[in-house]
Amino acid sequence: MSPGARPPRKRRIHKRVPPGSRPGTLIADPHGSAPVVRAFGWGPGGGEELVNASLEDLAALRQRHALVWVNVDGLGDAQVVRRLGEIFGLHPLALEDVLNTHQRAKVEDYPGQLFVVARMLQQGMPLSTDQLALFLGPGWVITFQEHAGDNFDPLRARLRSREPELCGRGADYLAYALIDAVVDGYFPVLEDLGERVEKLEEEALHRPVPLTLHGIHAMKGDLLLVRRAVWPMREAVHGLVRQERALITADTRLHLNDCYDHTVQVMDLAENYRDIASSLVEIYLSSISNRLNEVMKVLTIITTIFIPLSFIASVYGMNFRGMPELSWEYGYPATLVAMGLVALGLVFFFRRKGWMGRGARERAREQSEIDRL
Amino acid sequence: MSPGARPPRKRRIHKRVPPGSRPGTLIADPHGSAPVVRAFGWGPGGGEELVNASLEDLAALRQRHALVWVNVDGLGDAQVVRRLGEIFGLHPLALEDVLNTHQRAKVEDYPGQLFVVARMLQQGMPLSTDQLALFLGPGWVITFQEHAGDNFDPLRARLRSREPELCGRGADYLAYALIDAVVDGYFPVLEDLGERVEKLEEEALHRPVPLTLHGIHAMKGDLLLVRRAVWPMREAVHGLVRQERALITADTRLHLNDCYDHTVQVMDLAENYRDIASSLVEIYLSSISNRLNEVMKVLTIITTIFIPLSFIASVYGMNFRGMPELSWEYGYPATLVAMGLVALGLVFFFRRKGWMGRGARERAREQSEIDRL
């Protein structure tokens, strides 16, 4: 019922490499899945796709084609990473970062290659993120993903159909297209969060339950995750746009600028949702206080009306000898009338205080106004 | 009664283009309205206005006049956008942004043209925003609006009357005038928000109801929307002022600086209202607590006065055999007097505590002081 969710389960955050050991040591996550390698090669002379390619095939592919894209899904085998690093001359420090899957998004310049880490958002309750490590070199792009499953299928289709817009350009354009696909993947996640915000807003305003607060808390956790993923991503893309590099053409930078705009837009929305979530907490807490007020008013009204009446009754329940009222002919009805007057007086008092007497009509009107909002 | 409003309904935020597809793909919003094209051409040799012009007319218009302004209302037809792009050589990435109507305000330099996105605020409950995409080239301005309805009618009148101040200058001055009209359109919206702030302030201070908090929440949502629209607008205008460009003369930049001042003023007011709104939430919550205190005091006073009296009465309602008081001649009146003394003692105690005894006069005086404020 409530769009609440368990807050993100924190994942292992330590580096697997023990402190003080040689940097560049490659140790795979023992729980990582086995790598699946898929490669595309293309150029003026035609294109080719290899699935589950051996490392030797890749070396050959690179020779045969002007442009090569190798994608590795699953980081369970450090050997594959190391060998690929040898074939394409990837920098050891960057390779260590590939296996250490808790990197923030970043761009690093190594001689003759550019290393980009991006984080992909995975929908779910709670949200999670996946690391994409991307190497851009002259004529090749290598990508490593922690798990299978990405947004790149339309790109693969465009490669297979040898779309000139994509295949007629350099490796930097492919790298841009991959980063753009990652950023485009943020939008459905944000849209989903937007729907959760709306549901929680509806709940907090009109029928708050403790679950509502849990839901707001869970959403705040997810928004923190989004911020942690997108903020550095934004900076990284900005770094690609701002700084001239030999490996990236001016035209690709123009496209990257478009991509940068999208990251700004995502951050903007996420911050917006955070502001609304904070406001919802206030709404929720005030509604709890309002209810307490309601409860206390009912208690006070009932108690305050009956306590004096009971007192009168108990006075005439006393067993004193000389109580003349008891023998009066109209003693009993007079007492009942007196009780009625006391009760009416108290009701009048409460109405004047505004605790009672907003009749059903007033309430109904107010409720309808709330609903209209 | 309460100036509260439903928080902004989140609109679709995803790009309509699937992730990974070719950038520059133009896909119109299927729910967009059909484009209405209106064009002005003018120059030393006179002026002309075309309504519902065909695209061929526009190409001819451009030939006939030194200066051209084409405005398109409604983005339901990607074909119109594409063709206009061809006639004036608009950049494909910018055209994609035209159709993707959730852009933040921004300025982008493309070769031989300047692309500006601005957001217009649309009054209403809740507020909404409309995108204005503006291309400035040598001798022409092209504007695309999501929906019909804008602040540009005085400008059109000035064009029709061939006002020298406007028609004797270049296309950059027209672009400035359009942006200035957008920014001027923020002021009535802010004024309206200012009135809502005042009403909510009045309510929160003097007669808070749950609707007040809903109203504050709705207003905060609208202020977030204003910030999301105006902040990037401010940056965009600042970018136009700060940086020299071939397409914009120094004189126009002086005018744009004036326009920048207005965006700063709008942000300033919006931030001011946000601060007041936060303060109002505190006021509201404290007033709820105050009421609870009031309720509890009444309950406590009534209960505490009558409980001992009832106890005394119930003691003399016991049926023990040997209760000498019951047979005393003045037992009953003595008991009543004792009860009266207990009640008076308790009233005295509560007065000393300050829970009672601020008589009607004191309350009236305080109330009048509050009202005076």
Next chain:
Amino acid sequence: MSPGARPPRKRRIHKRVPPGSRPGTLIADPHGSAPVVRAFGWGPGGGEELVNASLEDLAALRQRHALVWVNVDGLGDAQVVRRLGEIFGLHPLALEDVLNTHQRAKVEDYPGQLFVVARMLQQGMPLSTDQLALFLGPGWVITFQEHAGDNFDPLRARLRSREPELCGRGADYLAYALIDAVVDGYFPVLEDLGERVEKLEEEALHRPVPLTLHGIHAMKGDLLLVRRAVWPMREAVHGLVRQERALITADTRLHLNDCYDHTVQVMDLAENYRDIASSLVEIYLSSISNRLNEVMKVLTIITTIFIPLSFIASVYGMNFRGMPELSWEYGYPATLVAMGLVALGLVFFFRRKGWMGRGARERAREQSEIDRL
């Protein structure tokens, strides 16, 4: 009693000029007061003061003297502003800002003249601000004020007495002296706010009433107003200090730096008061909670002590036939003793919980400690 005040009444914030109209259009506020012009001229050959001078007199005055200061109080007549602009060559965009009296403080360079907007704080409940527009040109200073009433009388006296320190320097020094007088005028306002802070602090700590919170809210509103006035003023003065300009000598910039220091000091104090005000809200809210606790404790103690006693009494008020206690000789006194023991036990329980039994002495001591603070 409470230094609370109604929050600043928002004034009209829209530009009077309709959106889209020609910039530089001068439209006076229809509610503005009629302009009163006062001019000083001085130089090596002596000095002169004109009150209610006609515009022709001013043109002549400018010819006669090396240095001229024209001050206009009241902006109800756009014609006066326009004519003055023609006489001294004031820039149309700046003149529009003169009439649009909701400008933020700013410095703008126009060819051959410097345009400064400053905001003067007007004491009162609530605070308000007045706009001072100042033009500095070679040999002349023109000032426009929204309303009569300023801090410049000592300056006028110095001009009349032909004080060499002031009259022996250029127009830039007079402009500095005017700005300095505006900034010096902030200090009494801040001092007044400081006294309100102290009073509210005293109230919130020792005898909080709902009016206290209203007072804090009103003070926060006034502090926002101060910030909105002084922050841009600080930036404007900083801009005058930092940037070399032909119209301002190095010596005057040294004096302006002193003036900048004062704006920094004012902002510093205002921020300080804001922090204290936020803290006061917490104090106030916690004191409300404390009182609720007190009320509830009294209710609980009284109720909890008497409820069991009343229960015992009502048991022996039952009319069962076989109730042996009723006929015991010492039944009644034994019951009274039992009741006393129950009451004593409960009192002991509450004392151990710390809800009772801080005797009058302890309270008095604590109160005196609070008072000492």
Next chain:
Amino acid sequence: MSPGARPPRKRRIHKRVPPGSRPGTLIADPHGSAPVVRAFGWGPGGGEELVNASLEDLAALRQRHALVWVNVDGLGDAQVVRRLGEIFGLHPLALEDVLNTHQRAKVEDYPGQLFVVARMLQQGMPLSTDQLALFLGPGWVITFQEHAGDNFDPLRARLRSREPELCGRGADYLAYALIDAVVDGYFPVLEDLGERVEKLEEEALHRPVPLTLHGIHAMKGDLLLVRRAVWPMREAVHGLVRQERALITADTRLHLNDCYDHTVQVMDLAENYRDIASSLVEIYLSSISNRLNEVMKVLTIITTIFIPLSFIASVYGMNFRGMPELSWEYGYPATLVAMGLVALGLVFFFRRKGWMGRGARERAREQSEIDRL
């Protein structure tokens, strides 16, 4: 008992000079104490110390020695300040700042001299600050203090003992040593605040009373004072380090950098304490709420158990004729048993809700865990 203190009494903040008067006017505080002048002169030819020196002595001292330090305690006589200014050629604007004792710390370059304002913290409840104005010229240092009492005695001892480390260097090194002594004087104040934080933390966690909140508020006030004193001091020292000046050698700047580190450390601690203080307010407020919960539970349990029992008793206290239970042989004991069962049932209900039945053991264990923390 509580380390609370009355918040800083605001001192007069206005400039004594009326707005619009000639800058550089020297007006002494009428309540200032009479100046006490103490001077040191030293150089290759030996050293000398003058106490209560006349202004003529100072002029002579300056002639006799390569290096001179003049210290003035008390600013009650503008004449002394003016004369000293003439002897050493101090700038009039700076001298005005000397007498205006509410300056923020700052560094100002005047021709041939450097003017530094520093603020010294004075321990006490509440904290207060004292202004130190320091002029550094070629071969001389002049210092003005608002009140007697400073941290400079070790420096004086080093001068008297003609310590080569100090006396063998220039006036800039003495200026550094004075500033360093001021900054070192912040540490005991911070240490004292640290102890107050610990005491308040202890109180708020384990035995919160209203005084605790007052103490937190007073501490926040003192921390604001520290921030207002130290933050500009940090900036001022940074300005001395960053910028090369003829009057300050590179070696002295290295020492000043050390001093800058200390100001950073002080700000760091003060911010830390502010964060803790905010957290303590939350703790305090939640503890009040917890107590209210406790009170309400006791009330609810007692009331809820006895109300049904009293109801049963009052039913059998009715005087109806046909109440068969009253004449049953075991009516009375059966009723008592029924009452016992009802009470037991309610106790069981409250235990299941967790409001009762955490026995003494559980409470003791939890208390010990809290104490252990």
Next chain:
Amino acid sequence: MSPGARPPRKRRIHKRVPPGSRPGTLIADPHGSAPVVRAFGWGPGGGEELVNASLEDLAALRQRHALVWVNVDGLGDAQVVRRLGEIFGLHPLALEDVLNTHQRAKVEDYPGQLFVVARMLQQGMPLSTDQLALFLGPGWVITFQEHAGDNFDPLRARLRSREPELCGRGADYLAYALIDAVVDGYFPVLEDLGERVEKLEEEALHRPVPLTLHGIHAMKGDLLLVRRAVWPMREAVHGLVRQERALITADTRLHLNDCYDHTVQVMDLAENYRDIASSLVEIYLSSISNRLNEVMKVLTIITTIFIPLSFIASVYGMNFRGMPELSWEYGYPATLVAMGLVALGLVFFFRRKGWMGRGARERAREQSEIDRL
């Protein structure tokens, strides 16, 4: 049970050197432990390790080897620090900082040497930090630690095994490796904090007790400590990366950049935890309010149902003479039925208000939903 901990005990923060004394004075902490010196020397001609080396040995070691690392554990003897300073020419101001163990992390350039202060986090309840002072000169690294116990053992092992990656490079690489080991040591601490966050989240959401808030407060204190340690560390490492220095090769700077990334990641996580902790306080406070609501509802329901019933009973317990109901044949059962009807009516009223009647099933379902989260 609760992962709460006593907040960090503030340590002495004052400098041991009295204010005004000569900078560079070395005074050891009287409670410091005796220094233990361990040195490594290596180079093309082989390596050597000295434990508890005398200062003469160190001077000789430096002669024998191209590269030397001297580590000192314990700062209880200022003499050792002074002598080491003489052997390696360490700057006096830096040596003073070595003994003053409350430095923020920083990098300082002294002629011919680089001085780095780093802070190591020590796990525990509460967290604490240890200072590492590191000097980098041509061919040597000197490190001083406050206490024994560090993360450097893997490094020592690599030195002993003469690993070429480490021993074949310069002293700057060793300095990097030491700093990197310090930064790597932050990760387990953060992971531990992450587990505490999860436990507190679980507690605050599902079974909040006062200890939970204490735990959150303690964790916030630890996070402040982490921030105070890591933030300057990040800046210091950034300073090493950004600025070219003769003592650090480009390759080492590449490695330091990797290290900088890790400090950013640590800060990122710490800020994340702080945000979650703030959210937990809200959750905790709202859960207290919810419970109060529950308590009050039970009280209100029971009281409100029985008070009218008791009133009815006490009416018929009155001893008036003429009460016809008392003698009616069905008076008693009719009264019981009337009471039952009143009770049912009230139950119905409460159910409609939603205070009762969410049956056990609904509660169980909601509870399971909460648990599922």
